[in-house]
Amino acid sequence: MQPTGDVHLGNYLGALRNWVSGQHTCDAFHGIVDLHALTVTERPGVLGETTMSLAAMFFAIGLDPDVSTVFVQSHVPEHSQLGWMMECTVSYGELSRMTQFKDKTAKRENQFIAAGLFTYPALQAGDILLYDANEVPVGDDQRQHIEITRDIAIRFNHRFGDTFVLPEAVTPAAGARVMSLQDPTSKMSKSDDSDAGCVFLIDDPKVVMKKFKRAVTDSDTGPDAVRYDRENKPGVANLLEINAAVTGRTPASVADDYTQYGALKVDTGEAVLAALDPIRERYYELLDDPGELSRLLRVGAEKAREVASVTLKRAQTNVGMLPA
Numbered sequence: 001m002q003p004t005g006d007v008h009l010g011n012y013l014g015a016l017r018n019w020v021s022g023q024h025t026c027d028a029f030h031g032i033v034d035l036h037a038l039t040v041t042e043r044p045g046v047l048g049e050t051t052m053s054l055a056a057m058f059f060a061i062g063l064d065p066d067v068s069t070v071f072v073q074s075h076v077p078e079h080s081q082l083g084w085m086m087e088c089t090v091s092y093g094e095l096s097r098m099t100q101f102k103d104k105t106a107k108r109e110n111q112f113i114a115a116g117l118f119t120y121p122a123l124q125a126g127d128i129l130l131y132d133a134n135e136v137p138v139g140d141d142q143r144q145h146i147e148i149t150r151d152i153a154i155r156f157n158h159r160f161g162d163t164f165v166l167p168e169a170v171t172p173a174a175g176a177r178v179m180s181l182q183d184p185t186s187k188m189s190k191s192d193d194s195d196a197g198c199v200f201l202i203d204d205p206k207v208v209m210k211k212f213k214r215a216v217t218d219s220d221t222g223p224d225a226v227r228y229d230r231e232n233k234p235g236v237a238n239l240l241e242i243n244a245a246v247t248g249r250t251p252a253s254v255a256d257d258y259t260q261y262g263a264l265k266v267d268t269g270e271a272v273l274a275a276l277d278p279i280r281e282r283y284y285e286l287l288d289d290p291g292e293l294s295r296l297l298r299v300g301a302e303k304a305r306e307v308a309s310v311t312l313k314r315a316q317t318n319v320g321m322l323p324a
């Protein structure tokens with residue numbers, strides 16, 4: 001995950017929460033990808049701070065440094081090294097078809113667009129392949145990136161012999177695509193024009209409740225006004241999905257409990273807060289001890305390099321590069 005902007009409910013339900021539940025059954029690697037953040041970094045002195053904040057958030061949500069490897073991408077130079085090899089294994093045409101590039105550049109019309117914004121799926125492929133990852137726990141919007149990673153790995157393996165494990169995207173049953181509370185036809189995103197549709201994990205509880213109370217629903221009333229219908233009632237469906245994700249139910253069964261939008265909004269806000277309150281508290285405690293956070297990140301980088309260096313070497317050897 002990139003250290004740009006605060007972590008929001010979409011990130012949490014789509015990805016982070018599943019990293020925590022998966023850490024005891026999988027050999028988990030989670031990178032804070034500061035090299036990716038360079039694609040949109042134009043001011044000095046900010047990136048280190050946002051990297052520390054994201055590290056605090058990773059541990060606050062429950063990643064355990066004793067079982068999960070949490071590290072900063074630039075502390076593991078193998079990412080840059082394999083990233084270039086991946087850039088040489090993906091085609092211009094493949095990168096041109098990435099919908100995130102189209103979306104991101106559309107939002108930056110008349111602004112500087114770094115070439116890295118175009119090539120970053122190659123660096124991301126390296127991020128994944130370095131760890132022989134079988135599964136990549138992501139939100140729905142990342143599926144295309146995991147697909148291109150597989151395509152790159154298949155091409156590399158075909159050209160140079162068996163080198164990389166082919167990864168698969170793993171998305172959660174509920175919360176894989178959390179939508180904006182103000183525009184439920186577009187995904188919740190930190191780059192939204194207004195903050196009102198995006199619930200941040202460190203939002204004040206009052207702010208969280210306000211955002212839910214103002215969530216866009218519908219104008220029709222009646223006994224079945226609250227029903228799970230993504231196509232025709234996207235705002236209501238989004239609230240039902242969020243509620244289901246945090247309470248461990250299904251959206252349709254949550255809908256059965258309600259006839260009015262107001263009650264659904266309030267209860268969903270409260271259910272979300274029950275999950276976020278302890279996270280926010282831990283986050284501030286952890287942020288108070290930057291020395292300990294830095295130590296944990298150093299340990300993580302060492303563990304990550306042990307694996308990444310072996311994979312990079314294998315790739316270089318299989319290509320036939322002259323050993324240093």
Ligand code: AMP
Binds near residue numbers: 010178179
């Ligand atoms: P990002 O910071 O946008 O790169 O996202 C980090 C992780 O959060 C990725 O795994 C995304 O798939 C996931 N994610 C981002 N936005 C959402 C959303 N609105 N709903 C569900 N998952 C999301």
